[in-house]
Amino acid sequence: MSTSGKETVEQQAYLTRFLLDYTALPLAEGVFLRGVLPTRNAVRIVTGGADAVLAHELVAYEIPLSDEDDEAVTAPLVLGWTRALLAGPLPRTDATVMGMPLVLVDTAALEPASPVPADRALRVLRTLAWPFVESPPSPAxxxxxxxxxxxxxxxxxxxxxxxxxxxxxxxxxxxxxxxxxxxxxxxxxxxxxxxxxxxxxxxxxxxxxx
Known part of the structure; x- marks a missing residue:
């Protein structure tokens, strides 16, 4: 695996670890995280109802792993962008993946939503219970x-x-x-x-x- 490939794996693993709580904690009213799909230079954040598994019940948002300055995006930013997208109507898209609508996100044109109290509480608890490590578990x-x-x-x-x-x-x-x-x-x-x-x-x- 190349150096850039290892960096991609580590970032995708970091984003996945950070977002796991939102499979049980709603991202928005009635909307939960139903998947994190790793793809080249991006992650696809899958959202839907608490028990949604059918393609027509889900929406995937593709968010690049780096910003316009080629800096790695952070998990709180990915969360904020996802919440901002969920606050508005579903953007028009003709793209699909695995039967789901696929929205390609232009993060440069999107203001992330502010953290909610639960996000700040989770940050404290994660830091104490799940300290940062340089390398993800293997296999990541x-x-x-x-x-x-x-x-x-x-x-x-x-x-x-x-x-x-x-x-x-x-x-x-x-x-x-x-x-x-x-x-x-x-x-x-x-x-x-x-x-x-x-x-x-x-x-x-x-x-x-x-």
Whole structure:
């Protein structure tokens, strides 16, 4: 993986870690985070209702990883831009990804929404409970996507795959055992498949029945 590729993975992993709370805490009234899809030089923030998983219930906003000065964008900025977009009508778009409307965000023309009290409280709690580390866990979680009431797709950086591996898992069953085995399972090339419907991964592993 190139230096720039490693930097992209680290930034996508950082953004994913920061935004996880908003799967349970609403971004706006009735709107939650339903996925962070990693793509080249950007992340796609997927929003929808609390339990939305169908494409017509979701909207993806593509936000670049760097600003007009080529500086890496911060997670609070991504959150602020997403909230600003949700405060207005859905921008017109003809683009789609995985069946969802895809909005390409011009961050230079968008003023981020101000933090809400819960954001500031989370900043304090994260800093104390989850201190900053230079390197993300391995394999780095660079994104996720809810695929059903008890299933999700995890986007993991596995160097020998030549890109991200998407692992489909269930959130029920022997979850502790699955999470312990996951770093080894994603390295097993005989499990790898290709999913042409998902442009965010190089390979796919189905662990829903593991």
């Amino acid at each position: 979680l660079c994104g996720f996507f809810f695929t059903g009431p008890d299933s999700m797709r995890l986007y993991l950086a596995v160097e020998k795959a030549g890109g991200l591996i998407a692992a489909d898992v269930r959130t029920t069953g022997a979850l502790t055992a699955l999470l312990a085995a996951l770093p080894s399972l994603v390295e097993e090339e005989e499990r790898w498949a290709t999913d042409t419907s998902d442009p965010h991964c190089a390979r796919l592993i189905d662990l829903t029945n593991w």
